[in-house]
Amino acid sequence: MSPYMLASLPVFSFLLTYFLVPPLARRMSRRGIVGEDIHKLDRPKIPEMCGLSLWPSTLIPLIFLSLLDPPRAHFYLALFSAVVVAGCIGVRDDLKPLNPKVKPALTAAAGIPILLLSAYSPSPHLPFIGGTRLTIVYPFLVLIALAVTSNAVNMMDVFNGVMPGTCAIVTFTAFITLLVLRRTTEAALPLILLGGLLAFYLFNRYPARVFAGDSGSLFVGAALGSIAIIGRIEIVMIVALMPHIMNAYYGLSSIGRLYERREVEERPTVMLPDGRIDATKFRGAPITLTRLILAQGPLDEKAVARFMAALTAASCLLAVLTIFLIPGMVR
Amino acid sequence: MRRLVPLLLLLVSGWFFLIVSSFLILKLLFQLPTALEGVNLIALNVLRAAAGVLMLILWLWVWRYQTRLYFVKAMRRRGLSLE
Numbered sequence: 001m002s003p004y005m006l007a008s009l010p011v012f013s014f015l016l017t018y019f020l021v022p023p024l025a026r027r028m029s030r031r032g033i034v035g036e037d038i039h040k041l042d043r044p045k046i047p048e049m050c051g052l053s054l055w056p057s058t059l060i061p062l063i064f065l066s067l068l069d070p071p072r073a074h075f076y077l078a079l080f081s082a083v084v085v086a087g088c089i090g091v092r093d094d095l096k097p098l099n100p101k102v103k104p105a106l107t108a109a110a111g112i113p114i115l116l117l118s119a120y121s122p123s124p125h126l127p128f129i130g131g132t133r134l135t136i137v138y139p140f141l142v143l144i145a146l147a148v149t150s151n152a153v154n155m156m157d158v159f160n161g162v163m164p165g166t167c168a169i170v171t172f173t174a175f176i177t178l179l180v181l182r183r184t185t186e187a188a189l190p191l192i193l194l195g196g197l198l199a200f201y202l203f204n205r206y207p208a209r210v211f212a213g214d215s216g217s218l219f220v221g222a223a224l225g226s227i228a229i230i231g232r233i234e235i236v237m238i239v240a241l242m243p244h245i246m247n248a249y250y251g252l253s254s255i256g257r258l259y260e261r262r263e264v265e266e267r268p269t270v271m272l273p274d275g276r277i278d279a280t281k282f283r284g285a286p287i288t289l290t291r292l293i294l295a296q297g298p299l300d301e302k303a304v305a306r307f308m309a310a311l312t313a314a315s316c317l318l319a320v321l322t323i324f325l326i327p328g329m330v331r
Numbered sequence: 332m333r334r335l336v337p338l339l340l341l342l343v344s345g346w347f348f349l350i351v352s353s354f355l356i357l358k359l360l361f362q363l364p365t366a367l368e369g370v371n372l373i374a375l376n377v378l379r380a381a382a383g384v385l386m387l388i389l390w391l392w393v394w395r396y397q398t399r400l401y402f403v404k405a406m407r408r409r410g411l412s413l414e
Contacts, residue, residue: 127353137380239346246345246394253395279406283413287402292341295405296334307335314339318346325350 001069001184009188010195013057017199020053025203025210033094035211039159039301041275046208049094050200051216055087057196058223065188072185074117079189079226081113086150086222090214108147110222114229115139124234130327145234146225152244153221154214155251158290159305161205163212166312167220168197170240173316174227177236177323180330186231193223206302235326240319243311247289269294276300337401345394352386 028034028047035048062080066073089106092098098106114120122138123131134141157163171194178187197220203210212220228237238245251268266282268291278298279291293299293307323329359382403413 126356127350128357129353239349242342242345246342246398249391250395250398253391281406281411281413287398292338292398292402293334295402295409297409307338310335311338311342315342315346318343322346322350325353 001188006184006188006191009061010191010198013061013192013195014199015195016057016060017053017196018202020056021050021200021203021210024050024053028210035213037160037208037211039271039277040207041271046211048211049091049213049215050203050210051090051212051214051219052087054193054196054200054212054216054219055084057199058083058192058219061188061192069185075119075186075189075230078114078117078119079223079230081117082110082146082226083219083223085113086110086146087215087219090154090216090218093214093218104147104151107150107218107222108143110150111143111146111225111229114142114146114226120229121232125232125326125329126235127322127325128327130329142229145229146222148245148248149225149228149237149241150218150221152241152248153224154217155248156244156289156308157212157217158288159206159301159308160208161201162305162308163217163220164197164201164204165305165309166243167224168194168201169309169312169316170224170237170244171197171227173240173319174224174231174233174237176320177233178231180320180323181233183231186227189227189231193220193227206305236319236322239322240312240316242315242318243289243308250292251286251288272298277304337405341394341397341401344397345390348390348393352390356383356386 025047028049029045033048034045036043037046059080062076066076066080069076086107089098089103089110093103120138120142122135123133124138125131153163153167156166171190174190175187175194178184178190200210200212200216204212224237224241228234266285267280268285268288269277270280272278276298277290277294277300279294285291289308289311290304293304299307356379406413
């Protein structure tokens with residue numbers, strides 16, 4: 001793929017998302033699809049489901065690339081189908097919340113197109129070990145990976161700008177990794193997502209004017225999982241997504257089961273009268289990443305989001321470092 | 332910035348344990364039992380997979396333990412105890 005083509009992909013997805021968000025937000029407001037911004041004192045109503053703006057900016061370039069590069073069309077179509085499946089589950093969850101036990105199972109189904117189109121290689125590269133052969137286990141890992149990434153990104157979408165901000169950092173890391181590995185064709189995939197995420201960040205950053213909703217966060221999470229599998233950079237992406245995985249795992253392990261934010265009685269954080277957020281001292285509340293950050297004292301929302309971005313940037317540095325510990329990966 | 336340090340340490344320790352686990356898998360499961368390969372390849376592969384899962388569980392448990400310990404200590408330092 002030519003460098004000009006590679007450079008034009010994020011520009012296209014950035015512009016498309018940038019111009020799609022405002023009319024979409026107006027439409028959502030008119031239809032009453034709004035969510036309360038619970039981390040503000042006045043609790044403003046913000047248009048929900050605006051993550052839908054990321055759909056065309058990701059899907060149109062994928063269709064274009066599959067027409068342009070037929071031998072690799074199955075890769076593009078696998079990503080296309082995986083994100084559409086996860087996104088549709090997100091839409092359903094936004095309109096009518098799904099059972100917390102059913103949602104991960106449904107999001108795992110986003111991995112089925114990758115399996116059906118054989119857009120994976122069952123030989124992940126591990127640090128020190130190099131290429132391994134997991135012919136039987138790998139297809140199951142694909143399903144688990146899609147469920148984990150999409151739900152982990154969804155669970156991290158708690159503060160203004162955190163989802164698009166942290167995912168943009170991870171996506172950029174995927175792009176750099178694929179460039180280092182000289183897989184320029186696969187490098188186009190994170191670039192497409194990156195453009196859209198950056199444009200969306202401008203609207204979702206503090207103070208947020210739009211919310212992504214599950215239709216956006218599950219879509220982005222599934223895209224990251226699919227890029228890891230299709231790009232054959234599984235371990236690198238696991239390390240880059242460590243804050244997201246940490247957050248989801250801490251929450252799940254402290255509650256002891258799959259749960260939905262809405263059903264947790266003892267909240268992990270509390271809003272102080274001065275607008276800052278603090279960790280609660282309830283033993284039964286989930287120990288999320290936010291609660292860990294706030295364990296040392298209260299912070300405002302913007303600072304918490306900055307902490308999350310800093311942790312993601314650190315994990316992405318570790319991810320890049322990990323590439324050099326994998327034998328035979330960098331030629 | 333100061334409050335970022337313990338969280339970064341948690342992150343780095345999680346990463347370090349992942350790397351060490353890979354190294355142990357290599358040394359204990361890929362290099363040592365090569366002599367057994369002729370005897371029973373299936374059994375060896377089952378053993379490798381089981382050990383991998385065991386390391387994953389151990390990784391998650393250590394991570395959870397460290398996190399809980401940090402959280403309780405940080406709250407206690409502020410004079411707050413979990414109720």
